[in-house]
Amino acid sequence: xxxxxxxxxxxxxxxxxxxxxxxxxxxxxxxxxxxxxxxxxxxxxxxxxxxxxxxxxxxxxxxxx
Numbered sequence: 001x002x003x004x005x006x007x008x009x010x011x012x013x014x015x016x017x018x019x020x021x022x023x024x025x026x027x028x029x030x031x032x033x034x035x036x037x038x039x040x041x042x043x044x045x046x047x048x049x050x051x052x053x054x055x056x057x058x059x060x061x062x063x064x065x
Contacts, residue, residue, distance in 0.1 A: 002027040008034045010042060010053070019049040031056050031065075 003026055005018060010032055018028040030046060030053040032039065039055045046053035056062045 002029060004029050004031060006031045006033060008032070009036060012045075015042070015045050015049055018046070018051050022050040027051070030054070033057060 003021060005028055010030055018030060021028045028051045030051060032053065032055050035057040043053045054065055056065055
């Protein structure tokens with residue numbers, strides 16, 4: 001099951017919650033809808049924890065996704 005998590009920003013707690021979903025056999029995908037200078041770090045943390053993270057702060061980015 002794929003679970004889309006749409007949020008304006010995501011922190012460590014969100015990442016750990018999504019990691020628990022991965023461990024439960026689910027496929028969470030994080031969509032961050034506001035620009036962040038630290039999104040690269042968030043994407044790397046997500047990769048290490050086993051889920052994908054995308055920054056979709058514009059309609060164009062959403063269409064690309």
